[in-house]
Amino acid sequence: MPAPALTSPPEAVLFFGTCLIDLLYPQAGLAGIALIRRAGVRVIYPPGQSCCGQPAWNAGYRDEARRVAAQQIAALAGGLPVVVPSGSCAGMLRRHYPALFAGDPLERDAKALAARTFELTEFLVDVLHLRVDDLGPPLRVAVHTSCSARRELGAVDRIERLLDGLGGVEKVEQERKAECCGFGGTFAVKQPAISGAMVADKCDALAAAGAQVVVSQDCGCLMNIAGAFARRPDAPRCLHVAEFLWERSGGGAL
Amino acid sequence: MAAPSELGGRIGRALGNAAARANIARAMYGLQKKRLLAFPDAAELERLRDAGEAIKRRAIARLPELLETLEASCARNGTQVHWAETAEDANRLVLDILQRHGARDLIKGKSMVSEEMGLNAALAAAGIEPIESDLGEFIIQIGGEGPSHIIAPAVHKSRFEVAALFREHFPDLPHGDEIESLCASARAILRRRFRAADAGLSGANFLVAETGTLVLVENEGNGRLSTTAPAVHIAVAGIEKVVERLADVPPLLRLLVRSATGQPITTYVNFISGPRKADEKDGPREVHLVLLDNGRSRLYADPELRESLRCIRCGACMNHCPVYVRLGGHAYGTVYPGPIGTVLEPARAGLGRLGELTEASTLCGACSEVCPVRIPLPSLIHRLRHDAVRTDGAGAAGSGARRRRLEALVWRAWAFVHARPAWYRLWTATATRLRALAPRRIAGWSDARATPRPATRSLHALARERGLDRE
Numbered sequence: 001m002p003a004p005a006l007t008s009p010p011e012a013v014l015f016f017g018t019c020l021i022d023l024l025y026p027q028a029g030l031a032g033i034a035l036i037r038r039a040g041v042r043v044i045y046p047p048g049q050s051c052c053g054q055p056a057w058n059a060g061y062r063d064e065a066r067r068v069a070a071q072q073i074a075a076l077a078g079g080l081p082v083v084v085p086s087g088s089c090a091g092m093l094r095r096h097y098p099a100l101f102a103g104d105p106l107e108r109d110a111k112a113l114a115a116r117t118f119e120l121t122e123f124l125v126d127v128l129h130l131r132v133d134d135l136g137p138p139l140r141v142a143v144h145t146s147c148s149a150r151r152e153l154g155a156v157d158r159i160e161r162l163l164d165g166l167g168g169v170e171k172v173e174q175e176r177k178a179e180c181c182g183f184g185g186t187f188a189v190k191q192p193a194i195s196g197a198m199v200a201d202k203c204d205a206l207a208a209a210g211a212q213v214v215v216s217q218d219c220g221c222l223m224n225i226a227g228a229f230a231r232r233p234d235a236p237r238c239l240h241v242a243e244f245l246w247e248r249s250g251g252g253a254l
Numbered sequence: 255m256a257a258p259s260e261l262g263g264r265i266g267r268a269l270g271n272a273a274a275r276a277n278i279a280r281a282m283y284g285l286q287k288k289r290l291l292a293f294p295d296a297a298e299l300e301r302l303r304d305a306g307e308a309i310k311r312r313a314i315a316r317l318p319e320l321l322e323t324l325e326a327s328c329a330r331n332g333t334q335v336h337w338a339e340t341a342e343d344a345n346r347l348v349l350d351i352l353q354r355h356g357a358r359d360l361i362k363g364k365s366m367v368s369e370e371m372g373l374n375a376a377l378a379a380a381g382i383e384p385i386e387s388d389l390g391e392f393i394i395q396i397g398g399e400g401p402s403h404i405i406a407p408a409v410h411k412s413r414f415e416v417a418a419l420f421r422e423h424f425p426d427l428p429h430g431d432e433i434e435s436l437c438a439s440a441r442a443i444l445r446r447r448f449r450a451a452d453a454g455l456s457g458a459n460f461l462v463a464e465t466g467t468l469v470l471v472e473n474e475g476n477g478r479l480s481t482t483a484p485a486v487h488i489a490v491a492g493i494e495k496v497v498e499r500l501a502d503v504p505p506l507l508r509l510l511v512r513s514a515t516g517q518p519i520t521t522y523v524n525f526i527s528g529p530r531k532a533d534e535k536d537g538p539r540e541v542h543l544v545l546l547d548n549g550r551s552r553l554y555a556d557p558e559l560r561e562s563l564r565c566i567r568c569g570a571c572m573n574h575c576p577v578y579v580r581l582g583g584h585a586y587g588t589v590y591p592g593p594i595g596t597v598l599e600p601a602r603a604g605l606g607r608l609g610e611l612t613e614a615s616t617l618c619g620a621c622s623e624v625c626p627v628r629i630p631l632p633s634l635i636h637r638l639r640h641d642a643v644r645t646d647g648a649g650a651a652g653s654g655a656r657r658r659r660l661e662a663l664v665w666r667a668w669a670f671v672h673a674r675p676a677w678y679r680l681w682t683a684t685a686t687r688l689r690a691l692a693p694r695r696i697a698g699w700s701d702a703r704a705t706p707r708p709a710t711r712s713l714h715a716l717a718r719e720r721g722l723d724r725e
Contacts, residue, residue: 060639064669151619184616189698196702227703
């Protein structure tokens, strides 16, 4: 299912913050909200939301995932576009909810929600046609695109276009850019040795590219990459692309 | 900390073997580049994948009928068809044929199905010495190992290791450690064996139902020799290899070879259409085709898992898998490694025995992105993960075998909290307030990474403060 075909800004959107951002990286959520609001679109943060259900879905616990997903469908009811600052959570809503609710009374609602769900960078580029005046100093930046944004959503180019619009940013390319960072949700704790080897290689590649900053549209990847870099002397700053865009445009305190 | 599982032990050893890891990674990243160069036009590649998927989808949908057609066409050509439900059945059939001819020496072309059967061990037990004639298979045969990759079985070894192995096993042959000299040694050894062999054994890449043709691709000529020089040729193949028409073969060949090695075509493409005719001067006097089920019918019966039967064994999924690239095939402990192995092997052997493999994947999708017949590998791995912990007994063999009470309880509690907004907000409010008490270490996670800490305020709380939670 492609991104919804909406090419001009709506009056309002629902913001789905994701559990990771809610608890660990609220600044990324606030930055995403601020970018949308600055473009004149009202942002509603439905208080009934929690998690898209992906952790349980990923682990094979589909009933548990469905129970949690049903609550999100209720919290995100109505017809407004939904914006998700995460490739994998947006992928869950758009790609996996219809499968999760196949044959269920909520199937129609799940499909309708899938059809109005945007990953944040899709919304910023395709709907808001966002242009950011870059006020920051020169900086070498590497993009890490989450596998979900790349392969489930096909949204790999949006984050690149957003960064290309920043005059002071020199993009650097790490080797094997398209390779998974090794997060994989429960994979990181179920197979820590493989996951550790993958993220070590990812950090090596990012450091070798000379990145001062690593941005991504997924806080899961960032938690993994930044967590591994935290034990190294060559760590670049790792942050969500929304926060980075907000900073570069002189957006101020969130 | 619990003792590592068998899989965990193999993974640890694989990750600790720096030499093999470097050999495998170098080869896989090389194959990735070659594949990319072999498909320069992305739109054309997608059209070709459409065609390949459609051909195999059609063939699998009509599998029982096409197999009967194949049998009839083969009979017409003089090729004798044998049916094997299990690996043991297939081994017995091969052994029977060999014993009927009093064969002692068997020369083998590369065949993953024969690996699946454990044919070499079964024949050795009956006093018949099979010799592998594919260079990679020859190397691992004398090294006493199984293949670490389905198309490059010795990819974990460097040429220096191969040279050392040759020196140890064939001290009389002069050779250095250049690839040319190693090939020359292997050729000298194998040529004698081709001449002496009583029978040849091969796999098959495609079986054409309408014509009874066995299609076999290879790069070394050993496949052609194994299937033409000895008086008896035995082909072993999985039942999923059947396609409807000869015209189905060219698009599949293009996909197979380009996806596998990045070549436009293999050095040898063999179309085998039966034994030597009365007026022909060479070729085998008998051709046998052993068709192996070995759990494929069970995959066929499951509408989702059936998709795995489209596999044409190109190996692209493993070449591109970030887990395989770091582990190599031996760590999987199965005949077929990588993403396709992670589907086929647990689905056939049962989730009780091999279900853990389904957890050794990030579901990143690199495999399905390159699969020439568009098998949705991450979805199938995910489906088996679900089967491994489901409670209704449905799904693949060993359904529910990996369900652990504590883990199931954790997910139930997790779902309880996350399906109830008030409980969820209570949880985040508590976690942010007590962030100083957050654990410094999380088993598994903290081995390689710093442990994240809850923020001082949750996004829920911050959004409420800014009045964003009201419509």
